[in-house]
Amino acid sequence: MPIDAAKATSAEPRTTELAWDHKDVQLYHLGIGAGAATPDKPHPATDPDELRYTLESALHVLPSFATVAGSGSSLPEGSREPGEGTAVSGGLSVPGIDVDLAAVLHGGQKVTVHRAIPVSGRAVQTSTVPAVHDKGKAAVIVLRSEVADADGPLWTCDTQIFVRGEGGFGGERGPSARLEIPGRAPDRTTERLIREDQALLYRLSGDWNPLHADPEFAELAGFDRPILHGLCSYGVTLKAVVDTVLGGDVARVRAYTTRFAGVVFPGETLRIRMWEREGRTQVSVTAADRDDAQVLADTVVEHS
Template sequence: MPLDAATALAAAPVSREIAWGPGDVQLYHLGIGAGVPATDPRELRYTLETRLHVLPSFATVAGGGPPGVIRALSVPGADVDPARVLHAGQSLTLHRPVPVRGTATAVSRVTAVHDKGTAALLVLRTEAADADGPLWTEEALAHMRGEGGWGGDRGPSGRPAPPAGPPDAVVERAVREDQALLYRLTGDRNPLHADPGFAARAGFGRPVLHGLCTYGMALKAAVDTLLDGDVGRVRSYTTRFAGVVYPGETLRIRMWRQRPQGREGRIRMAVTVVGREDAPVLAGTAVGYR
C-alpha cells in the first residue's frame, strides 16, 4: 500500500511496556563488538555483570522487539514494502542514565512526514519513562523509497558543516563476519541483515550490518576514547546514516572534541569504511556530554 502521510500523522500514540536486565545489556554490548580483549578491565565494564555499565545507545533496543524504523511500518497509513525502507537517521536524548535493570513505558508516535520527491521521510518519536520519570527520548527516521511526490513539506535540508582541523582522535574498529547475526538477537530480525535473497531484493549484494550496530560501535569508541569510559557523561547522540557497512569490514572513526563556553560539550564524529576509500557510513554525528 502507498504511504498516507495524513493518516500516519493522525494516528494515536502507541504505548508498550518494556523490561530489560543485565543479560540484555551484555548481549547488546557483545553485539556492538565489546569484550575485545576479553580480560581488559575497560571491556569488563560492558561484559561482566558485577561491573556492568550501560552504554546509552542500548536504549534503542531496550525491551527487545523491532527498532523504531521497523515499528514505524505498523503505523496506520505507513504500511509499505519493508524492502523499500532504509533507516535514515537516529537521535537519542538521555534524561537519566539507563539502569542495568528496569521496566518502563515507551510511547511512540509519528511526529513528521516529509516529502523528499522520490521518497518520503517519516519521523517516529519514542519517549520512555519509568516510575521515577522520563528516561530517554529517541527519534528514528525512516526513508521510504518511491513514497514521495504528493506535494508535502520537504522538511529541513540543512546539514552541519564538517568539523574543521585535524581530529582529536582516530580509531579503527573491525566488524566481525558474524556481527550482524549476533546483533539481530537484540530484537532487530530484519532479514536484510541475514538473508542474501532479501538483501538482493533491496538492492544490496549481500546482507548489511544494522545501522544501529554501527551507531553503537561509534558511541562506544567516543566514550572509551574521549570520555574516560564514563557512560554517564553522555547526554545526547545523533547521526545520519550515509552508507552501508558489510560484515567483515573495518570502520574508521574520527573524533573532534568541542566544548562551548556555558554549554555541554560536544564530540563530532565522521565514520567511514577503511577498505572502500573511506566511504562514509555515518554523517552529521554528534555526542553531547557533560
C-alpha cells in the same frame, strides 16, 4: 494513497511496555564489539574498561542500548517480515502509513538520555509520528518514542524512516541541512574491526531483518552479501567515543545523533574520526577498506 501524513501525525499515541535485564544489556554490548581487541586493548576479555560492558557485577549501560531495549532475544512467532519488532517497522504500523518494507531505509537516529539507563528495568514507551516529510521521490517518516519508568523519563528516541517512491504527496519538505566536517585534522582517530559474525550476533538483540544474515535475501536487495545493521555501526561508534573521549563514563552522554550515509560489510574496518569541543564531539565514520566510503554522517555526541 499509501501515506496520509495528516492521519499519521494526528493518530493517538501508542504505548508499549518494555522490560530488560543485565543479559539483554550484555548481549547488546557484545553485539557492538565489547570485549573485542582494539589497537589500544590487546587483551580485551580481561581489560577492566571492557568488563564494564560485559561483566554483570561491573555493568553500566551504553545509551545507544535505548534503540533495542525491550526488543527481546527470540524471533516472534510467525515473524517473517524484515525488521519486525524494531523501531523502523513500529513507525510503519500507524494509521495513514501503508508502504512496502522493501522500500524502507533507516535514515537517521537520535537518542536523548534523561538519566542513566538502569541495568534492568521495566518502562512504558509512548510512540508518535510528529512529522512526515515529502522529499519528492521519497518520504521521511519521523517516529518519536518516549520512554519512562516509575521514577520518570528515561530516554527519547527520534527515528527517521526513509521510504523510496512514496514522496510527492504535497507535504512539507522538512530539514535538509548537512553538518560540515571541520576544516582541520581530527583530534582523535581510532579504528574498529567489524567481525565476520558481528551482524549474526547483533541481530539477537531484536532486529531479525534477513538482509543482515541471509545471502539470498541480501542479493534480492541489491547487495552481493549481507550488510551490517546501521544501528550496530551506531553503537560501535558511540562506544568508541565514550572510551576515548569520555574516559569510559557512559553517564556523561546527553544525546547522540547520526545520519546513515552508507553500508558496512562484516569483516570491514570502521575508521572513526573525532573533533572535540566543549560539551560536544563531532564524528565522521568511514569504511577504511573502501577508500573511506562514508558510513555515518552528521554525527554528534553531546556530553557533559
